[in-house]
Amino acid sequence: MRDLVEESGLVIETQGLRISRRGQSLLDVPYLRLGGPGPTVILGPNGAGKSLLLRCLHGLIQADAGTVRQNGRALDAEERASQAMVFQRPVMLRRSVAGNLDFVLRRRGLNRAQRQARIAALLAEGGLPSRARQGARSLSVGEAQRLAILRALATEPEVLFLDEPTSALDPGATQAVESLVLRASARGVRIVMVTHDIGQARRLAADVVVMMGGEVVEHGPAAQVLDDPASGAVRRFLAGELIF
Numbered sequence: 001m002r003d004l005v006e007e008s009g010l011v012i013e014t015q016g017l018r019i020s021r022r023g024q025s026l027l028d029v030p031y032l033r034l035g036g037p038g039p040t041v042i043l044g045p046n047g048a049g050k051s052l053l054l055r056c057l058h059g060l061i062q063a064d065a066g067t068v069r070q071n072g073r074a075l076d077a078e079e080r081a082s083q084a085m086v087f088q089r090p091v092m093l094r095r096s097v098a099g100n101l102d103f104v105l106r107r108r109g110l111n112r113a114q115r116q117a118r119i120a121a122l123l124a125e126g127g128l129p130s131r132a133r134q135g136a137r138s139l140s141v142g143e144a145q146r147l148a149i150l151r152a153l154a155t156e157p158e159v160l161f162l163d164e165p166t167s168a169l170d171p172g173a174t175q176a177v178e179s180l181v182l183r184a185s186a187r188g189v190r191i192v193m194v195t196h197d198i199g200q201a202r203r204l205a206a207d208v209v210v211m212m213g214g215e216v217v218e219h220g221p222a223a224q225v226l227d228d229p230a231s232g233a234v235r236r237f238l239a240g241e242l243i244f
């Protein structure tokens with residue numbers, strides 16, 4: 001079991017996060033600290049607030065109240081530049097596969113030779129070398145998701161947020177994405193991933209955050225949360241009961 005005590009360095013901490021709309025609470029997380037070395041998986045049923053929390057952690061949306069800090073610093077432009085995010089349905093630029101990666105690398109100021117070397121390495125990493133010249137929008141959904149992750153990794157992020165990246169994928173394509181994510185994690189990229197796939201949480205997570213009704217109902221080492229949850233509602237969710 002990977003343990004939360006084994007800190008890797010990067011810590012994301014939130015305090016008093018709250019979002020409500022039309023009098024309804026959508027997110028209410030008094031405190032959360034993500035600091036372990038391996039992937040954090042945020043699990044929960046539809047509408048639990050997983051995406052809202054992820055977007056707050058990435059600074060894409062501003063909560064009505066509360067703070068997000070990374071290594072003790074507020075999420076300013078510099079901290080945000082150390083983060084990348086991959087969405088459930090990534091949008092590809094109307095360019096080739098290599099062109100999508102080149103776009104990111106050019107913005108990072110790499111020269112032509114550096115970009116070519118990095119593109120080749122990234123395509124090899126994602127199992128896409130044969131697709132380099134293909135239009136990115138003609139990729140299969142599984143290939144497109146791998147490219148989206150490679151494009152995020154091209155920014156050399158310290159933190160990679162993934163919002164249900166495999167929800168539209170079959171088992172083979174899911175496995176390809178999961179191994180890409182695990183390799184990035186092993187190289188030190190801090191992974192925070194939303195899923196409602198409990199099997200995926202078992203395969204990937206070092207620690208698991210379970211959300212329901214906009215609240216974090218449980219957070220701890222994966223084995224503890226998945227095999228011996230403290231909350232009855234989490235136990236029922238993990239047992240496959242329909243939770244509303």
Ligand SMILES: Nc1ncnc2c1ncn2[C@@H]1O[C@H](COP(=O)(O)OP(=O)(O)OP(=O)(O)O)[C@@H](O)[C@H]1O
Nearest residue numbers: 021026044045046047048049050051052053194196
């Ligand atoms: N901009 C918004 N305005 C009003 N309600 C919103 C807004 N964004 C999200 N919500 C609501 O907040 C709740 C949480 O949404 P969120 O997308 O975070 O859930 P989720 O756990 O990621 O669910 P799913 O697994 O279905 O993606 C939902 O009820 C959603 O309708």
